[in-house]
Amino acid sequence: MRIGTNGLNLIKQFEGCRLTAYNLGDGKITIGWGHAEPVGQTSLVAGVTTWTQAQADNQLIADLVGYENAVNNYFTRSFNQNQFDALVSFAYNLGGGVFANYNWSKTASDSWICSEMILYVNKGTQFEEGLTRRRNAEIALYKSSDSNNTVGPGTASWTWPFTKAYTGVIYVDGQQFGNTSYPRGRGYFHDGFDFDSSVYGPDILAVSDGEVIYTGVMGDGLGSVIVLSIPPYQVMYQEFSQSMSDIFVSVGQKVTKGQRIGQLNGGTHLHLGITKKDWRTALASWDIDDGSWLNPIEILQSGGESPQPNMEELKDMLKLFKINTGYKSLQVVNTETLKYFAMNAEESARMRKFLYDKEPLFEPAEFQNVLDIIKHVL
Incomplete structure (x- = not known):
């Protein structure tokens, strides 16, 4: 598995992004979304080295592969996307070896994992409050339903191809379908x-x-x-x-x-x-x-549903649409027929081609089948 949108956003929320390298006194130089390299073993210089936003974003994705693998390779049980994301965030914060170092069960139950995660907050240090908030957020994500990167109501099984949702803006004419x-x-x-x-x-x-x-x-x-x-x-x-x-x-x-x-x-x-x-x-x-x-x-x-043509346009087309039997014509204006063609994107496309390009809509071999369909919906 690979991290989803919810996990990526959680990591970014708590790590924050700093484009100039800094030293927290923990023996590492940090930059970007929490990318850290040991002092003395890095070309990063605190207060001097700067990155672009693209460099920071790309480094985060590269870094996350190791933590994704840490979860994938350690556990023998399965996780849904949100559970996986929570564990990757946890490992990103504590190190990829956290599960082995603390002898976590490879088949640990959900309840055990959540009760264990909250213990890793560095009690008594200046970091306790922030780590407690992060652990609670990770636990909440772990317990939430698997609706990672949902497009809209009722469409949890589909998502956009990027972490950023579709803006609805056509930036260049020609990019649209x-x-x-x-x-x-x-x-x-x-x-x-x-x-x-x-x-x-x-x-x-x-x-x-x-x-x-x-x-x-x-x-x-x-x-x-x-x-x-x-x-x-x-x-x-x-x-x-x-x-x-x-x-x-x-x-x-x-x-x-x-x-x-x-x-x-x-x-x-x-x-x-x-x-x-x-x-x-x-x-x-x-x-x-x-x-x-x-x-x-x-x-x-629409969450994977076939697109529906514009109904008003479809009605106008169907008022003109006739199936010629060679003896008579059948005018198709029935409501149920409209519904059938509206739900069948391929037939609708062929209707448009027939009406606007004046090409035959149906091959002879298809004709009886089309009549049977229309008789069924009438």
Whole structure:
């Protein structure tokens, strides 16, 4: 497992970030989000060495790997994301060897862990009050339900691909999903959403529990690519780097919501695409709106539900929509039919193509099946 948003935020809250190195008299020089190196064994100079915010953020992520491994490798029992995050914060504060040094049980119960954590507060020192607050916060996180990095009400199983939630702002026309003013290939369609590196990152997170089905660096502008299978979807992360070193997962690995799977490095954005098809098949439709690619923002906001087209637009389209049998036409304006097409993103996309591009909506072999569907909902 890797630390989630709640754990990362808790660590940042209590560590604080100082961009100039300092000495607390504990034999270490500290800088950034609590990054410490022994006096005499470091190039850090208290009061002299300065970092940028990006340096501090990147160092924290690098440092946390060791503490994540400390939890992953020590315990033989499983934890949910919030429990794991609390233990990583605890280890980050006390050292990765804390569990072995104090002979914690590898199968310790939840109640024992919480009762034990509160004991580590350096009683009688100037640090006791602050450490007590931190232990209480870690225990509260450990006991809380696993809703790490929730997108909205009722959507605990999905999250945003970064620790920073979607701002709702389109910074550059062309980064949004759908038809844009920016020309691409055969038209102006954009098959995903581009999360700008100046706003989001660097950590890239799994948007839900799933399995890694592809990692690699691809040509044709795709760059570093991670594909997750999150049934019924395949979620494609691309263009965030040009190096395998920025991919932290491997094919066949199970991932959990909010787990760090890569980092945005050197690119201008992360492109996130979501499809119900095999992702390689869907790539053939990267520049046309044929229903292969779904709006990732709407799916994340709705907790994994398929996006629904605008109902007023759909009603206007359906008033014009006719299925021609060769003998007569059936006008489709029934409310239940509207509901069916509204909930079926792929059919809605094909309707738009039929109405606006004047291409056949259904192949002959599909025709009877479509009639059966409409008869069912009428």
